[in-house]
Amino acid sequence: MVSRIGKEIEISPVELASRMAKKAKINLASGSPDPKLIPVKDIQESYIEVIESYRDKAFSYPGAGGQEDLIREIENYLPFLGLRKGNNEIMVTSGAQHAMELLGKYFLENDVIAVENPTFIETFNALKLRSSVNIPINLDQNGLQIDQLKDILKIISIKLLYVIPNCHNPAGVVLSEDRRKELVELAEKYNFYIIEDDPYRPIAGKVPPPIKYFDKYGRVVYVSSFSKILAPGLRVGFILANKEIAEKIALIEQLDFSTSTINQYVISNLLKKGVITSRMEYIHDYYMKKLNILKDSLIDEGFNDFTRSECGFFQLIDLKKDSWKVFEEALKLGLSFVPASPFFLKGGETMARLSISVATEDEIKTGVKLLKKAISTQ
Structure with missing residues (x-):
């Protein structure tokens, strides 16, 4: 039952x-x-500053899609990730894992998806459990093997491609810039979306621009978090996607209201003070x-x-x-x-x-x- x-x-x-x-x-x-x-000290000071500044507001229900203060600071943070907001919208989530759960709910209903082989099973499960067929695409030193993906796209349609482009978990490889560009073109040609799961970029050093950077069609949904650069227990991440997707995700997020209000203000405060980027x-x-x-x-x-x-x-x-x-x-x-x-x-x-x-x-x-x-x- x-x-x-x-x-x-x-x-x-x-x-x-x-x-x-x-x-x-x-x-x-x-x-x-x-x-x-x-x-710990910076986070502790930030909590004190947030409570003194926002008082009871820091403990109210979170707004749909995220607090305006945090969204504004994330927009200022995007260039450090190699991105600009452009025509996209920012949607705050309870970390990258929550983002994947929301995206699975939005995109999938027994659909066909493709994924790197291997992939990070914990985040992928949110997509796997809502799909009917999961197609593995092998990795090499330069990331997902594009030629293998092309061969598959010629014979079967997919709804989503899930990719971890930087510091891959578990393989540790980085997707090459040429392949990032080509993925965007393939997504437009074959009518699928790319979920770019990028939590390691803040600690990745010199890597190619995000796949989202090359996205001219609104085909790429970019997911990141502050867990690796700051602290995983704060549970704050975000999605950068075209307006239609972002607005729907914000409505789905309202079903659980799981992203802590005060933690959003704390992350906003730490971004504003430059603690994260430094x-x-x-x-x-x-x-x-x-x-x-x-x-x-x-x-x-x-x-x-x-x-x-x-x-x-x-x-x-x-x-x-x-x-x-x-x-x-x-x-x-x-x-x-x-x-x-x-x-x-x-x-x-x-x-x-x-x-x-x-x-x-x-x-x-x-x-x-x-x-x-x-x-x-x-």
Whole structure:
């Protein structure tokens, strides 16, 4: 007596691995930003300033689509992401995950969609559960393989294409600029929309302009959040889309009113003070240092056959053995990671996602040694 979604929804591999790995000493599984980087003092001061300025207004119901103060500050923030508002509208959400849920409700009713293979299963599920067919498009070092997508578009129509262009989760690759331009043209030619999920851009360093930057047709819906650059628990993100889509999404968002009013004012305050933009370069360098340590450690321990991650938190590697069995052995040694097969629509049984987000430099080095040991026991 439940819906199809109620029957089909399952625990995510990230959540499952996290539950199983609570006792592990070394955490190469987490997708959360490093808690040491959360600007607690700035956030605390912002709450005080917001309450003093807005009083009871800070605790009222949020308006549909977001508070005007925050929307204005996000518009000023867009150039730091390589974007301009133009003819588009900004719609505030409770993080990128909420945005995906709203977009799934708006676009999909047993439709055909295409998605990178692998993809981030937690956000993709919001689309997957409302679609009828999910078509996997493989990745390489330059992101989604356009030629494979073209071949598919010649024989089947799709409603949406879901893409993570920067610091891909879990693959770590960056979509090339040429492919970004071509995707927009394909969307117009074959009459589909692109959801550009871009939460890592604020910490990505030098990457190509967003797919949305090349969008002349209103075909791209851009999704971002402040979770990676600031703090995930504040739960604030946004959508940039053409007016028709944005207005409808705002109405759907009213069904849950989930985006906290006071947190919107806090983010607005931090944007206005430059706290967020001033952190971008430092945080990129901080994570890149740890990511390079991971890649060097993998090579030192004999893991030579993997696509090098270019930014973000994650490195995807092929363990050459069943990743869940290796995971079980790794836990015995005090190491956690995420078996990556659930991130794949096709294949991936031997793949693992390693994360540098919360681990220290020494823990990363030790974790790779333990991973090698866990594999050798299989």
